[in-house]
Amino acid sequence: MIHSDTLPFLRAWISAPLRVGAIVPSGSALARLITSGVPGCSGRVLELGPGTGVFTRALIDRGVLEENLALVEFDPDFARSLALRFPLAQVINSDAAALYRRHPDLAIVQTVISGLPLLSFSQSKVVKILVGTFAHLEPGGAFYQFTYGRSCPVSRRILDRLHLKASLVGKTYSNLPPATVYKITRRPFSHLTHCLFPV
Secondary structure (H helix, E strand, O other), X not given: OOOOOHHHHHHHHXXXXXXXXXXXXXXXXXXXXXXXXXXXXXXXXXXXXXXXXXXXXXXXXXXXXXXXXEXXXXXXXXXXXXXXXXXXXXXXXXXHHHHHHOOXXXXXXXXXXXXXXXXXXXXXXXXXXXXXXXHOEEEEEEEXXXXXOOOOOOXXXXXXXXXXXXXXXXXXXXXXXXXXXXXXXXXXXXXXXXXXXXX
16 A cells, blocks of 8 residues: 555656655654654754655654744645645745745754755755755754765765764664665854855
8 A cells, every 4th residue: 555645755756856856755764763863842943855744743743843843845735735734834835955045934943854865966056055054053953864875965075165064873774765864063163154145
């Protein structure tokens, strides 16, 4: 039997495979892993590319309040579905790279969960996503990213350029395909702030 999230995800992948990055939604094991570092009592959480809401549901199950969720989803069909499934969350139908110019309606957040297929993006787009995201992330906040690749999907060159560091959270073989999660944070005395936004 096909999971209820699989058909819309498959349709989205057929229409834009590079943007979606997978042919099935992420599984519950990956959802638990990528949200494992988020305390249930956390403040606002920003999710990039939530798709069908698998990670979103895991965040709520961990105790994150639905009204403390900001969901940035590029696909309009997914965005409409998310707004119906999570009516108290803030759903923003936008490209995550647009955060580079700072979104006027998005408040500062404590944690970022990313379901974006960064390996499918250009290096310049990855930089824009990270700069924009960290400008909305409070000091000490963390950015969690998963990948199907062998190493962190953010290159060492980009991490160095933006004064960020990546650490391994864990890997799950229960997901299809197996996936690895990384935690990306600012290095001490990092100056990655809103000053990097274009004027």
